Amino acid sequence: MVTRATPAVVIAAPASGSGKTTVTTGLVGALTAAGHTVAPFKVGPDYIDPGYHAVAAGRPGRNLDPNLVGENRIGPLFASGCTGADIAVVEGVMGLFDGRITDDPGTLGVGSTAHVAALIGAPVILVVDAGGHSQSLAALLHGFVSYDPAVRVSGVVLNRVGSDRHELVLRQACDRVGLPVFGVVRRDTALSVPSRHLGLVPAAERSADAVAAVAAITERVRAGLDVDAVVRLARSAAPAAAAPWSAADETADHRVEGRPVIAVAQGSAFTFGYAEHPELLAAAGAEVVAFDPLHDRLPAETAGVVIGGGFPEEHAADLAANEGLRRDLAEHVASGRPVHAECAGLLYLTSALDGHLMVDAVDARGAFGPRLTLGYRDAVAVADSVLYRTGERVTGHEFHRSTVEFGGDRAAAWAWRGAEGNAVDGVVARGVHASYLHVHPAGAPHAVGRFVKAAQEVR
Template identity: 55%
Template sequence: MVSTGEPWSLPRVVVAAPASGHGKTTVATGLLGALRRRGLTVSPHKVGPDYIDPGYHALAAGRPGRNLDPWLVGEERVAPLLRHGATVPTPADIAVVEGVMGLHDGAVGRGAYASTAHVARLVDAPVVLVLDTTAQGRSAAALVLGMRAFDPAVRIGGVILNRVGSPRHEALLRDALAEVDVPVLGAVSRAEEVAAPSRHLGLVPVAERAPESEEIVAALADLVTATVDLDALLDLARTAPPLTAPAWDPVAAVGGPATGPATGAGPTVALAAGAAFTFSYAETAELLAAAGATVAPFDPLRDPALPAGTRAVVIGGGFPEAHAEALAGNAALRAELGAFDGPVVAECAGLLYLGRSLDGVPMCGRLDLTARMSGRLTLGYRQAVAAADSPVTRAGEPVRGHEFHRTVTDPGHGDTPAWRWDDREHGFVDGRVHASYLHVHWAGQPLAARRLVEACR
C-alpha cells in the first residue's frame, strides 16, 4: 500500500483539446479501457464540475470517476484529491485526467482559473492534445505551437489526431507536427469514430443506458487500442514527477465523526441514486461515512420506501424530466418523502422532485413550488452566500458552486431562500429542507456532511 503522505511516483497524463468537440471524452474513455485491458489499474479523473463523463470513465476503469475542480474545492485540494482517487480503493498504476472545454478556457472573467491548463499545472502532469483535424492540414502544427507557447508552464507531450480524412491526410499532419517537434501518439480516422448518445446537457448518463454504455465503452477501448501508441503514452505519463501533496482524507476533512467512530454505524442517510439522479460526487458518500453516517443509496424510480431507519435524505442532480412519469408512478415513495420530517438536502433535480409538479406531472409535494422545462440553459460557476441556517449551512457562509439546468421553478425562491448571489435570492429553506439549483462539491464544503449527520439527532 502506498503511503498517503510520502512522495508517490504516480504516472499520469491530462487529455486536453483546443476546444470542446474535438474528442476528449472519446480518447480519455478509450484510454482508460485500453489501459485496463493491459492489466493496469487506472484512476479516472475529470476537470470541472461535469457529472456525466465520470460515469463513462468509471465504467471503463472499474473504479469511481472523480472530479478535479479548483473553483469548487480550492486549488490546495486538487492534487490531494487526485492522490486520494488514485489510492482508493487500491493504488493505481496510472491516472488519466480528462480536461474541460479548451485547454486554456477557465472560469468566465477569471483567466485560466479552473481551466484544464490550471489543473495540469496543479497536478504537474504532461498534456496529450486531441486535435479535430477536419478540414485542416499543416496549420494543425501552428495551432499546437500556439497552444504550447500560450502557457509555457503547461507541457504538451504529444497529440492524438482525430477525424483524419485519409492516409495521405495523416502523413501530411505527421510531417507538419514533426517540424515543431511534437510527437503524434495516435490517429483516429473519421470512419473509426464511436459516438455516445447525447441530450440537451451533454451525454446521456451511463445509468440510463447501462447495456448500451458498456458496448460504447468497449468500442472506445477497441478504437484506442488500434489507433494509439499506448507504450509511448505510458512513457509520457511516467515523466510526471512524484506527487508530493498528501492524499485528501475525508475523516480529517470533517474533523472526525460527529456521532461516534467513523465506522458507518451511525444514523442512516439515504442517498438518491438510479437513472433519474446520477449527479453525485463520490466524495459526498465518503464524507458522510467519515462523519459517522451509514450511507444507504435508494432509487426513487424503483424503491417503494426509503431505506429502513432513514434519518436524513440527500437528493442530488440528474434528469428527472426524462423520468417524470416513472417518478410520479412511485406514489408510495413520493408520499413518504412529502411527509418526511428529517433533514433533506436537494440539488437541482432533487429540488424539482420535492416540488408539487414537474411539467404538470405530480412530484413529492414537500415544497410549495411547480417546475417546468424552459428553452433557456442556465450554466455557470456561482459565488454564493448562505442566506439562512439549515441542516448544512450557516447564514453568511460563502460557498462556491455551479448551475446546470434548463428548468425554472415558480416561485423562483422561498420566503427563506437558501442562497444569495448576484444580488438575488435563490433556493428554498423550509423547516429542515435545504433545496436549490446550486451544485456544491462537499470536498470544498466538508462541514456540510458533519452538520447533516449532527442534524439527524
C-alpha cells in the same frame, strides 16, 4: 507525509467538441485491458463524463475543480483518487486554457485544464479534431506549446482523420513543431455516445448500452493509439505530491455516534454526484444507503435524505408513478428530518414537474424550458439550515434548463451577484435545503458533518 505522485497524463484539446471524452474513455479502457489499474479524473464540474470513465476503469471517476474545492485540495484529492492505481488519466474541460473568467485580464482561466495540469505536474496530450486541418495545424500547435511555460504539452492525438494522405500531412505538421503523435483515430460516426440537452446521456441511464459503447470505443482507440508510449510519457513526470485527501480528517471535528441512516438517491433519474460525498457522509458517522426513486421506497430508519442532480424531466412519469416513495418523502419532510436536494432534487420536491405529480414537499412547480443556465456562482447562505449557517460562503455551479416557480413567501437558500444583477436560489424550510446550486462536498466538508449531526438529532 510526502509521497511520489502516481504517473499521469492529461487529455486536453484546443476546443470543445474535439473528442476528448472518446479518446479518454478509450485510453482508460485500453490501459485497463492491458493490466493497468487506472485512476480516471475529469477537470471541472462535469458529472457525466466520469460515468463513462468509471465503466472503462472499473472504479469511480472523480473531478478536479479548483473553483469548487480550492487550489490547495487538488493535489490531495488527486492523490486520494489514485490510491491503488498505477496510472492516472485526466480528461480536460473545453479548450486547454479555458476556465472561469476573472476580472484580471492577466489571469489565465481559473480551473482550466492547463491550471489543473500545472497543479498536479502532469504532461498534456492534445486531441485535435483533424477535420478541416492541414499544414496550418503546425501554427495552431506552436501556439499551444508556447503559450504557457508552466504547461507541458507533450504530444498529439489526431482524431477524425479522413484518409492516409490526410494523416501524412498532419503528421508532417506535428513534426514541424516537434510534437510526437501518440495516436490516430479515423473518422467514424459509430464512435459516438447519444446526447441531449445537457450533453451526453449518463452511463448509468444506458446500463448495458453504455458498457457496449465503452467496449467499442476502447477497441477503436486501442487500435489507433500507442498505449505503451502514453505510459512512458506518464512515467517521465511524477513530481512530489501532498498527502492524500482524507474524508476522516475532513470530518474529524463533526463525527457523530449512532450511525444515522442517510438515504442517497441514485438510479437513472439522479445520476449527478461526486464520489467524495458518500465518503464524507460515512466518515461523519452515517450509514449510507442508496435507493432508486423510480422503483424503491425510502430505506428503513432513514434519518436524512440526499437527492442530487440528474434528469428528472426525462423520468417524470415514472417518478410520479412511485406514489409510495412520494408519500415516504412527504412524511419525512413533514417530520422535520433533514433533506439535502440539489437541482434535480429540488425539482423532485416540488408539487409538480411538467404536469406530473412530485413529492409536494416544497411549495413550488417545476418546468423544463428552452434556456440553459450555466456557470459558477459565488454564493452566500441567507438562512440557517441543516447544511449552512447564515453568512457562510461557497462557490458552486449551476447547470440546468428547467425553472422553478415558488408559491408564496419563502426563505431562500442562497444569494449571489451575477451578470444580470442580484439573484436568490432555492428554499430552506423545516429540515429541507433545496436549490439549483451544485456544491462539491469536498469544498465544504463541515456542511456534510452538520447534515449528519442534524440527522442524528432527529432520529
